[in-house]
Amino acid sequence: MKLTEIILNRRSIRKYKNDEIPEDKLRKILQAGLMAPSSQNRKPCEFYVIRNRGILKSLSEAKAMGAAMLSECNMAIAVLGDGEKADTWIEDCSIALSFMMLEAEEQGVGSCWCQMHLRSSADGKDAEENVRGILHISAKYRIVGVLALGIPEQKPSPHSPDEADWNKVHYF
Numbered sequence: 001m002k003l004t005e006i007i008l009n010r011r012s013i014r015k016y017k018n019d020e021i022p023e024d025k026l027r028k029i030l031q032a033g034l035m036a037p038s039s040q041n042r043k044p045c046e047f048y049v050i051r052n053r054g055i056l057k058s059l060s061e062a063k064a065m066g067a068a069m070l071s072e073c074n075m076a077i078a079v080l081g082d083g084e085k086a087d088t089w090i091e092d093c094s095i096a097l098s099f100m101m102l103e104a105e106e107q108g109v110g111s112c113w114c115q116m117h118l119r120s121s122a123d124g125k126d127a128e129e130n131v132r133g134i135l136h137i138s139a140k141y142r143i144v145g146v147l148a149l150g151i152p153e154q155k156p157s158p159h160s161p162d163e164a165d166w167n168k169v170h171y172f
């Protein structure tokens with residue numbers, strides 16, 4: 001697919017088939033994250049691939065709402081940013097997540113970004129801390145998001161170029 005088509009076709013997918021994601025597709029998705037640009041090329045992102053169902057279930061409860069797909073997906077990639085390595089961890093991890101979503105679309109794999117940073121669980125605990133606890137990660141790592149992945153069970157309609165709100169573009 002051409003990039004323009006990938007951008008229009010990519011939708012958040014929250015329902016998945018039971019099928020496994022082939023290893024070569026996962027590798028291409030990870031490669032996209034690893035190849036994403038970062039400020040001053042500091043590359044502060046680490047990628048945790050999670051297939052263990054118990055861990056996926058725990059992650060789905062790491063925040064109060066909007067994480068249910070993590071217990072149903074085939075696997076998830078938690079994107080961690082080393083806050084000591086780069087003050088741009090939010091930007092760097094966000095770009096890596098975005099690149100992986102686009103490559104997932106190219107590979108026919110459904111994805112959905114699950115926000116953890118700035119969110120909390122039903123019992124009021126910080127979602128990032130919950131994720132660090134579940135994955136036994138040091139406090140220097142920040143968790144921007146967890147990408148749920150799976151072979152799509154649903155096919156939401158692609159975005160149309162007509163949705164672009166050109167009023168948001170300002171020329172000087």
Ligand SMILES: Cc1cc2nc3c(=O)[nH]c(=O)nc-3n(C[C@H](O)[C@H](O)[C@H](O)COP(=O)(O)O)c2cc1C
Binds near residue numbers: 012014114116
């Ligand atoms: C920064 C960010 C955080 C998001 N967090 C969640 C989330 O926690 N749970 C969820 O179900 N979807 C989440 N999404 C997906 C958005 O809801 C979705 O991208 C948006 O509604 C547009 O739909 P589309 O992705 O199908 O184009 C997130 C997306 C972004 C970019």
